Amino acid sequence: MNLHVPTMAEMKAKGENPEILFWVGCSGSFDDRAKKITKAVVKILNSCKVSFAVLGTEESCSGDPAKRAGNEFTYQMQAMMNIEVLNGYEVKKIVTACPHCFNTLKNEYPELGGNYEVVHHTQLIQDLINTGKLILENSESFKGKKITFHDPCYLGRANDVYEAPRQLIEKLDAELVEMKRCKSKGLCCGAGGAQMFKEAEKGNKEINIERTEDAVESAAEIIATGCPFCNTMMTDGIKNAEKEGQIKVLDVAELIANAAEL
């Protein structure tokens, strides 16, 4: 299937205004693994004929890693530039597959003049299914498979979204298994707070290895994620545990796109 990815600029030139802006994020734009997640999201949006567009080359880092690293200047510069662009296009609603962008756009942009309805892609997909726009007809792809969901800190604890991704997994006819630390007690993958971009401080273990052990213990065949950073961390953890053969790491959007045969 060919991807249809309109940009805001193109839409505007045609005098159109899409309902939703898909905020791709830096990972989703540049990281090879995360790009696959981005495409899965687009496939779902395309198949449901959702009126959406991306910013494309006008998009820039949300500023989250700068803010968490303590550089409020860089963060606010980024935020204000982005807000100028978003407000210029009169954006009302934003969907993103990155919980870090989600959190920053939703909670931290309003005070700087950026007021949007921001949803995580799992919430949007749930909505598409609930309103009958996306139908997973007797999908067999994941039937009976054991799937566990790793809560991203910036989706779960930071924003209290625990149910949307889980309900999607249940829609797959799969068996949702929980790790011993889950939901509000879920363990971080180790990437947040700008850790993704630096070596870990001295310790006796990597955080993603500790977290992968939880997943292995849950006996899941698939670790579902909802964040490109978590995805990288868990994939590395599984490699480290030499379990690539048995356990796959996939974003919830990929699971859904796969089940809907998109």
Next chain:
Amino acid sequence: MSILFFVLIALLGLGFFSLNIWKIRYNINLGKPEERSGDVGKRLKTMILVAFGQQKMFSRPIPALLHLCLYVAFVITQVELFEIFADGLTGEHRMFLNGLGGFYTFAISFIEILSVAAFFATVMFLARRNLLKLPRLNMKEMIGWPTKDANLILIFELILLVCIFTMNGADEVLLNRGASHAAMESGNSFGFSVSSFLGPLFFDGISTGNLHIVERIGWWGHLFMVLGFLNYLPYSKHFHILLAFPNTYYSNLEKKGKFNNMASVTKEVKLMMDPTADPYAVDPNAAPPSRFGAKDVTDLSWKNLMDAYTCTECGRCTSSCPANITGKLLSPRKIMMDTRDRLVELGESKRKNGIDHEDGKSLLGDYITEEELWACTSCNACVDECPVNIDPLTIIIDLRRFLVMEESKIPNELTGMLTNIENNGAPWQFSQNDRLNWANEE
């Protein structure tokens, strides 16, 4: 004579306590302003659920139940304390007995049953700390005073409970011998649920004269322990029994992921982006900050400082911290303990030498190291876990902000990440023009 002595002791105890409360208020007010008013309904609800109802304790049921025994016993026992004060001031004995009749027996019996539960819980707590050596209660930052503090409180509690039973038990035996000072027909028993059994068991062999002394030892002991305890609180992690209430009332009601926008930075960024902007247009009331981020406790908000005084040193935060679990130096509990220790030190020196006095030390550096700060993943596990809604994360981030924005002390890789964001709008070195390439790649 004994009334006079009672009044003197009570005044001394309460006076010294008030002085300490004043000092703590003074210290907390050294913090920066932060808006935590409004939403009264929501705040009260949070306080009732989290502090009064101990909601968050119950994710760990065993300590939660033990703690509940102590907590309920502690609250209810204060009823008996009322009588001790009433008796102490009037020179009467069991003043409420006549007025309350059967209810009096019920109330004291209830207190006694709770006290037995509290006794059991206290012993269990001592065992968990000292025999089972629970890792959470025996980490690095607990060595020395914090461990002594914890054990001391538990021993205080045991002595207090023994005093209650000594007082009531001795009185039971005295009443039985027709010698109690209580206004009750003699030859009877008060019918207290526990001491009517314990009394005869322990005190039967003691002469009536000596028993009167034993009863008084229990009574005065109770008073002394309570006043001593009260005055010990301000120096101890046990202060949480008072501060848990205001601290949860003033909880952060926003989503945990939301970090504050620094208004001082907003002003400068707006100027940078729009040179024609009026430099005073952003917020005319905001005085320029002395510094960006926090170096010392006085750069933190009053709520951060109240958090520090409220910390129970339970270590729930640290035991759920991904950095700490994997052997990093960071411990959110230590962040809170350091903040309190530093605040006590700085407050003391400011009261001695004047409010503008600087002692040349600071929270960052003398107490908390860079290595600790850079281990945090900002995952909010510590915030979620804390039974009294303390937030170690904002302190960590504010200290980071100072390191980065004032001192340019930042791990190398992060400098690269920041430069990339500034140059090409992504944390990696990819051109912004390539941002949509994914759409055309196979």
